[in-house]
Amino acid sequence: QVQFVESGGGVVQPGASLKLSCAASGMTLSLFTMTWFRQTPGKQRELIAAISPHDNTDYADSVKGRFTISRDNAQSTIYLQMNNLKPEDTAVYYCNRAVTSNWKILVRTHFDSWGQGTQVTVSS
Numbered sequence: 001q002v003q004f005v006e007s008g009g010g011v012v013q014p015g016a017s018l019k020l021s022c023a024a025s026g027m028t029l030s031l032f033t034m035t036w037f038r039q040t041p042g043k044q045r046e047l048i049a050a051i052s053p054h055d056n057t058d059y060a061d062s063v064k065g066r067f068t069i070s071r072d073n074a075q076s077t078i079y080l081q082m083n084n085l086k087p088e089d090t091a092v093y094y095c096n097r098a099v100t101s102n103w104k105i106l107v108r109t110h111f112d113s114w115g116q117g118t119q120v121t122v123s124s
Contacts, residue, residue, distance in 0.1 A: 002026040002113045004095050009118030012085055020080040020118055022095030030073040033101040036080045038091035039117070045094065049080060052101035062088075085122045092117040 008020040020036070036049040048060045049069040057069050068081040078095055096111045 002097070004113065004115035006093060006095055006115050006118040009093060009120045011121040011123065013124050014086055014122055016085050016122070017081070017083045018085065018120060020082065020093055020120075022078045022080075022115070024076050024078070024095070024097070027076075027097065029071065029076045029078070029097075032097040032099065033106075034069075034071055034078045035096050035098055035106060035111075036067075036069060036078075037094045037096065037111075038089075038120075039094065040091045046091075047103075047107050050098070050101055050103065050106055051078065056101060058101070058103050082120070085120075087122050087124075090120060090122050092119050 003025045005023045008018060012018055030053060033050055033052045035047060037045045037047050039045040048063050049067055050058045051069045051071050066084045071078045094114055094117045098106055098109060
């Protein structure tokens with residue numbers, strides 16, 4: 001059974017940094033594209049970052065240049081380094097896996113097996 005456990009969220013001021021972690025189990029991390037999503041109340045989950053099995057990365061425009069996705073296959077964990085955080089980054093952050101790294105396909109893909117997410121709040 002595939003499971004994701006996200007952690008590292010918190011309450012920070014604008015301009016601060018946070019590093020999120022996602023521990024995956026029940027799967028071989030190295031075989032999959034891994035993704036980060038975020039969701040705010042009343043809105044759909046938004047794909048914000050993806051990393052392929054070959055470490056190619058892609059980002060939503062809203063986070064490009066500020067967020068960095070990375071992976072540690074040996075630890076079966078992915079990370080999201082978030083710098084220069086803004087109030088609009090406030091959301092619950094989730095990770096998931098995919099079999100494609102094509103962004104246009106990822107944004108239309110139905111994902112299941114969501115973890116509990118980790119709350120990030122950016123407020124002064």
